[in-house]
Amino acid sequence: MLAIIGGTGLDQLGNLKITHRQVIRTPYGEPSGALTFGTINQHEVMFLARHGYGHTIPPHEVNYRANLWALYEQGAKRVIAVASVGGIRADLIPGKIVIPDQIIDYTHGRPFTYFDGHERLVTHIDFTHPYDLALRKQILAAADIAKEECLDGGVYAAMQGPRLETAAEIDRLERDGAHMVGMTGMPEAALARELGLSYAAIAVVVNFAAGRGKSREGIHLDAISKIAEPAMVKVRKILGLVVEADDS
């Protein structure tokens, strides 16, 4: 089954016919909320709001291990994560939708692995390509059918938050090769890989990164929701088509 993790601006799926909600306990504690099960055009899907349904959990306090574990344990095979980002690359202006293909992790102090028990063998995962190529392609194909522009590829920088970056930090991220910046992409992607889940992300650019474009003098937080709302309508449309094509 396909699972969707909704981020800022997507704490529910309008086109989801809900069948039930289920509270899941995991060996890693509580997920961000109950899992929502339902169907989109008769196709089963499960949904979890990453920041909780009232958006109360900040990025550094999300229990990523519990979230991914709960989806895995309930039978998810593939996970699409929706995340809002600041645009660094010149073409990543507010409103654009991107399917990133790489990650640089700057987060710290977050429980980031399932393989830290001393009784277990040391386990390494291959993370050369952090996002699942087939799932990325499927999202891009769905966007094509939906006639919604969706950019193929980009480097996602995962920052600790919850504060936004300084202009100099964004300059550094750009020098590092990052194209967009967010706060939730890691350890989520790595944990999905540890569990053997196919994982891809839909990144929605909701602001120019600090010091860029209209954020040269500062980021106007009130403008973010005005950008996010119409973009999330497009994301829902794309997700609906991905779910229809899902056979996992």
Ligand code: HPA
């Ligand atoms: N920086 C980090 N995370 C974000 C941003 C940003 O500018 N916009 C949305 N999430």
